[in-house]
Amino acid sequence: MTKPKLTRNQQLVLDRLAASSAALSAYALLDQLRGAGLRAPVQVYRALEALGQKGLVHRIESLNAYVACCAHDHQAAAGFAICDDCGEVTEFAFPASEQGLKSVVGEAGFETRHMTVELHGRCAACAGH
Known part of the structure; x- marks a missing residue:
């Protein structure tokens, strides 16, 4: 499987999620990535949406937060x-x-x-x- 091409913001968000053992909300991601140049919630939400479409992150509904996907080819739920x-x-x-x-x-x-x-x-x- 080829690695999908990611924008800078998508890579920053994915790397931060992958480094965390806990799910992170969009605002927690924004707070943690301000030093890397992310300034507005819309930047994080766009990155999360694109990463979700690529199957690289999951939304944890009950926490309203996100985690990096550990298995990109889900054969089961x-x-x-x-x-x-x-x-x-x-x-x-x-x-x-x-x-x-x-x-x-x-x-x-x-x-x-x-x-x-x-x-x-x-x-x-x-x-x-």
Whole structure:
């Protein structure tokens, strides 16, 4: 797979997300990237939108924040384990559960185009494991 061509702002946003273990909001990204020349929220939102279209970032709906994608070719639905204590977000795939969920909603005549699951709890470090 070829690496997509990114603008300077897109690369800055992607690098910052990739360096973070937690999801970051657009405004947190803006605050962290002001020194690199990003000055307006629209710059960050445009970069996030383009990165999302390229499959390089995911939006964590429950946090209204973003994470870098760790697997660019998703063969199954994306899932995220979100630690409510430290904010760490771990991406995973779950093909078996995806089929079960599609089957259940399919019985109601619903056609699923995209599926993302967010699980909230405590990571191993915060839970003391």
